[in-house]
Amino acid sequence: AQSVTQLDSQVPVFEEAPVELRCNYSSSVSVYLFWYVQYPNQGLQLLLKYLSGSTLVKGINGFEAEFNKSQTSFHLRKPSVHISDTAEYFCAVSDGYNQGGKLIFGQGTELSVKP
Amino acid sequence: KAGVTQTPRYLIKTRGQQVTLSCSPISGHRSVSWYQQTPGQGLQFLFEYFSETQRNKGNFPGRFSGRQFSNSRSEMNVSTLELGDSALYLCASSIAGTDYNEQFFGPGTRLTVL
Numbered sequence: 001a002q003s004v005t006q007l008d009s010q011v012p013v014f015e016e017a018p019v020e021l022r023c024n025y026s027s028s029v030s031v032y033l034f035w036y037v038q039y040p041n042q043g044l045q046l047l048l049k050y051l052s053g054s055t056l057v058k059g060i061n062g063f064e065a066e067f068n069k070s071q072t073s074f075h076l077r078k079p080s081v082h083i084s085d086t087a088e089y090f091c092a093v094s095d096g097y098n099q100g101g102k103l104i105f106g107q108g109t110e111l112s113v114k115p
Numbered sequence: 116k117a118g119v120t121q122t123p124r125y126l127i128k129t130r131g132q133q134v135t136l137s138c139s140p141i142s143g144h145r146s147v148s149w150y151q152q153t154p155g156q157g158l159q160f161l162f163e164y165f166s167e168t169q170r171n172k173g174n175f176p177g178r179f180s181g182r183q184f185s186n187s188r189s190e191m192n193v194s195t196l197e198l199g200d201s202a203l204y205l206c207a208s209s210i211a212g213t214d215y216n217e218q219f220f221g222p223g224t225r226l227t228v229l
Contacts, residue, residue: 036220043119043205043220090158101148101209101218102171105158 002026002093006106014114015083021076021109023091033074034092034103035065044090050074061085086113116141119208119221127227133194136224140187140208146170147189148218149181152203161204164189165211193226201228 007022025031032051036044048059055067065076074091091106120139128134140147148171149161160173164183181191187208193200203225207218 041222043222044207045220046217049217092158101146101163101165101207101216102160102173103148103150103218104160105150107157 002031002104004091004093004104004106006089006091006109008109009107010110010112012112012114013081016080018079019077019081019085019111021089021091021111023074023076023106025072025074025091025093032094033065033067034094035059035063035074035076036090036092036105037061038088038090038108040087047076047089081111081113083113083115085111087111119206119219121204121206121221121224123224124222125225125227127229128196129229130196130198132196133192134196134226135190135192136204136206136226138189138191138206138208138221140189140206141219144208144210144219145187146209146211146216147183147187148207148209149189149191150205150207151175152205152223153201158205161191196228198228200226202226 003026005024013019034049035047037047038044047063048057050057050067058064063078088108088110090108092103122137146165148163150158152158163171167183178194183189203223205223207220209216209218
């Protein structure tokens, strides 16, 4: 069964600093990877997804992630964070075949941006 | 286009009762998935419905059930509520219910069991 590990439960960072949120997944023949963001009292919003092709994926709000098959990682990065990026971030995986809309989520990383 | 809506947004029940939560997907979306979010267990997949049929099911007891109507609206039901069922229940809709179709999430229903 697929599993996702987010290596940091909390990441404090100062405004305008770079940030990396780490995500590792269990390997599979075929895998699709996602990053979602959740603001307080809201649902999840898709930041970016990797399906195939280029290993560097760009998403909304200036975020990007790099798929590394050999290290089974999909780390999320932003070169300069804003206060408004404070939220919880979830890495998710689907192994595609026969899974339909089922996503397996990591435990989440709480990003706290300080002025 | 209106987003995914969930009703009610907040619910308080007592142990032993049952509850029904509703999810209206984005117009044109045929797949609805349900997730339970708790501080301890995180986000866990409950089940997915596509064209009125349950296509996938997570590892939850039979007290958790769902259905989907011909207009793609979905309901989930939890019978004989337990304290541990307190959670944020999220539904997500997508066009065709494949994993590479973006899933759009609703704001969730926060269930508190006393």
